[in-house]
Amino acid sequence: MTAVATPPPAGPAPGAAPGTGQEPGTADSAGGGRRSRRGLTPYWLLLPAGLWLAVFFVAPLFYQASTSVQSGSLEEGFRVTWQFSNYTDALGTYGEHFLRSFGYAAVATALCLLIGYPLAYMIAVRAGRWRNLLLVLVIAPFFTSFLIRTLAWKTILSDGGPVVAVLSSLHILDVTGWLGLTGDDRVLATPLAVVCGLTYNFLPFMILPLYSSLERMDTSLLEAARDLYATPSTTFRKVTFPLSLPGVVAGTLLTFIPASGDYINAQLLGSPNEQMVGNAIQKQFLNVLDYPTAAAMSFILMALILIMVSGYLRKAGTEELV
């Protein structure tokens, strides 16, 4: 055969990307100062956020830190006496509250994952043209206030309400009662109600990151797995789930952290037996007016969450993932 006639198309020459995004700053005529101004632009842009953080986060943090080692009373005034026993006292008195908070938050996070994953997967992969509508529905609860929604749950779960009737007639309440989640054939003012409220309120924070990581997953990877003899369930275990891990990690953090500090759900849906650490802190601040103990508890909560989260992130080891 003779030489092929058409000259082969030249390979696409990768166009050199224009220099790294040094966007021109304000095109001013300041002459000499131009270059240095351009270099400073990012810092000027950071200034508002930096100021905000300094005034509303860093300063209160230091103020609170100093409060947590004070002693005294409201009448006599509080003074910094480096009283670290505030911390040990708080842990001793409210250890149970801490445990309960993390327990409830963990269960609610697990439930959110179980409910949210299939939903996020469906929206990301199967929903087609319904996708945007479904996403709006996911965030629709945010159009009313957190407090109102939780109050609504109070009605839904009330003793004479439909939920109790259904659960009771299906004998599910017997099972949850045996597990210690409910008592006296009621749902309101039980651990179950608090966990349900937490799950409901934080579900969107789980769904959205899951959705975004599932949505940008390359579907040809799933086809490749199926092509390489993976059954649908193996494909999920070996490809889909590992690739969605960044979303799982983000979603669990966004759920677990605020849920462990939450006090509205325990306040409205629980009884004194379901009080979480948030309720205890609130009481110390607003009712008992023991500011040092309240501040110490806040710091303990922060520290414990920080420790748990860093341990979790190390274990999840997501740095290699796309």
Add this chain to the structure above:
Amino acid sequence: MTITLSGISKTFGDVTAVQPLDLTVPEGTFFALLGASGCGKTTTLRMIAGLEEPTSGSILLGDEDITRLPPHKRPVNTVFQNYALFPHLDVAENIAFGLRRRGVKSVRKQVAEMLDLVQLGDMARRRPRQLSGGQQQRVALARALINRPQVLLLDEPLGALDLKLRRQMQLELKRIQTEVGITFVHVTHDQEEAMTMADGVAVMHGGRVVQLGPPAELYENPRSTFVANFLGTSNLIEAELLSGAPASGGAAPEAGAGNGAPDEAGDGAEVRVKVVETGDPLRLPAARCSAESVPPGGRVLVGVRPEKISLARTDEAGTVPPEVPDGRNRLTGRIRDASYLGVSWQYLVETPTCELTVYEQNVERDSRLAPGAHVVLHWRPAHTFALDADQDAHAGEEAL
């Protein structure tokens, strides 16, 4: 293993991606599905892989009907267009994926063998994104081949590589195919790639196979303007059919007298046509006329490949110079443009009917062949083909 597609089609909503088509890919061949994007070639491949379910028809692998088998149960593997390597697994685990899913316990030896085959021995612990495009391509190939599939499907596997690497991988793929002896079905839009590698090519257009055969046959004897233009370049000249083939047995005085083109018809049956504008007579073997339904007096498109044409300088009157042998098809024209391509010169020659492209090998070039020169274009009748004029003469030209 032989693949037999019978009457398979695929429609997506209102769009028919693949018209009912029959295709047999013989065992152990390197087979190419060639066509422009949207011609249905990838859909056909995906139906063989099981990633799309055919709307109708059946797929046989050997004697087994695999039409309804889910992809993970088919002894067929695919090299995907974007490679689809698992980003969370390293190279060795990517390659071992298929074996592990089938419960093979010790994969280390086989993985090492595959890494050697694709020459990536020291990359086993890298992640896919740490590899170059060519290396990723090899991993994708190894990941499919390690399963020893009955058929390997390749979906534009070289599309993302630059030209040099693509050439190199073409040879590599061909070497590997010969080495493992598996049937390869290769989807590509690059006619050069299909010609270099494949034993058989099916040219697809608009969801149909328009012509099927070995690359040389497709190139030398296209049966439609699409194939004529899509594979290489063709000069198509509008002409009127003078005589059908069978009647005039003795009308070929010098048939076989030349140096015997391989595809010259043994019986010398010829078809005669005349160029519409000028009345110049042209001849071609009956076997190369695919305008069977055109009656004498009807229109045909006479085609000739640019490299088959020779140029001879002449005067304004078009006197045939003595060096032009008798019995060749002749047209006269004027050179409009000449450009140097390295291995050859490309001339654009204006004739009264149309502009013709001519490639002349860069040997003993007549320096008088410059723009403006009057020339005689001449070529062997055996290198001429004819197509039904009832189709778009420019089909497939811009198909890339």
